[in-house]
Amino acid sequence: MKLMEILEADAVILDLGAQGKRDVLAEMAAGVAKAQPRIDAEQLLEVLLEREKLQSTGIGDGVAIPHGKLVGLDRLVASFARSSEGVDFESIDGQPTHHIFLLVVPEHSGGKYLKALARISRFFRDPLFREKLSASATLDDLIGTIRDADEKF
Amino acid sequence: MSAGEEQEACFTVGAELGLHARPAGEFVALAGRFESRIQVGCGDEWVDGRSILSLLSLGARRGTLLRLRAEGADAAAAVRALGELVERSTPAKTGKT
Numbered sequence: 001m002k003l004m005e006i007l008e009a010d011a012v013i014l015d016l017g018a019q020g021k022r023d024v025l026a027e028m029a030a031g032v033a034k035a036q037p038r039i040d041a042e043q044l045l046e047v048l049l050e051r052e053k054l055q056s057t058g059i060g061d062g063v064a065i066p067h068g069k070l071v072g073l074d075r076l077v078a079s080f081a082r083s084s085e086g087v088d089f090e091s092i093d094g095q096p097t098h099h100i101f102l103l104v105v106p107e108h109s110g111g112k113y114l115k116a117l118a119r120i121s122r123f124f125r126d127p128l129f130r131e132k133l134s135a136s137a138t139l140d141d142l143i144g145t146i147r148d149a150d151e152k153f
Numbered sequence: 154m155s156a157g158e159e160q161e162a163c164f165t166v167g168a169e170l171g172l173h174a175r176p177a178g179e180f181v182a183l184a185g186r187f188e189s190r191i192q193v194g195c196g197d198e199w200v201d202g203r204s205i206l207s208l209l210s211l212g213a214r215r216g217t218l219l220r221l222r223a224e225g226a227d228a229a230a231a232v233r234a235l236g237e238l239v240e241r242s243t244p245a246k247t248g249k250t
Contacts, residue, residue, distance in 0.1 A: 055178050059205035065174065092178065092205070111214060114171045118212025125206040 001115050003123070003150050006078040006103075007143075008035040013081035014139045016100075021056075024087050025049065025066060028102050032079050039077065044070065044104060058091030063124045065117065067103035076116055077104040082133060082142060099124060099133055123149045158189075160228040163220050167242040172213040177205045180238055189225025191235065202235070 011031035033041035047068030086096025191202030200207035
């Protein structure tokens with residue numbers, strides 16, 4: 001599975017205005033709903049926040065992978081947001097989060113959810129990939145960095 | 154127990170959805186309670202057992218065989234506890250991922 005197949009390029013955010021976890025997720029959910037009219041921003045925000053209550057998806061190394069299930073969705077949908085300043089995502093290592101990859105999962109996604117998660121993690125565990133994202137000056141650069149990694153592996 | 158103790162054992166992933174975000178988070182939290190260095194092997198790859206990103210990158214589905222290796226004073230206890238977590242079929246009470 002390629003990430004570009006599920007990434008909603010129109011929902012990608014070059015630099016988040018929001019600072020706290022709820023506001024970040026709201027900003028991203030609004031972007032996804034705009035790009036994918038089948039998705040309701042309020043409903044998405046609600047499932048994302050529910051999931052965060054179980055355990056923060058701020059998984060360290062400046063990366064968060066918030067995700068949630070939406071009934072009625074027929075495929076995985078993803079978005080990405082960067083924060084130059086860093087946001088407080090209640091990350092497990094207590095460090096600010098700079099790279100947020102959002103994953104919206106259909107109710108019965110089978111193994112695709114795990115595969116997407118593995119691919120996202122494989123890219124983001126590489127410090128060079130994260131540095132490249134941090135250094136991207138435009139939205140096109142940012143998406144191009146993800147596309148390049150996607151084509152390489 | 155000596156400081157240089159090393160333990161290694163294989164375990165099968167029991168969670169229905171595989172080693173996804175939450176079990177990986179629980180694994181790292183548990184691994185952090187031990188002094189030993191923890192590594193997780195899958196196929197021919199070894200990753201750091203204290204990194205959620207690394208664990209998730211394995212994409213380990215239910216039934217996948219994982220090797221746990223611990224090096225340190227509490228290696229045996231670490232492998233035992235983490236192995237139990239890997240084999241558990243229900244990581245938590247809800248069906249959420």
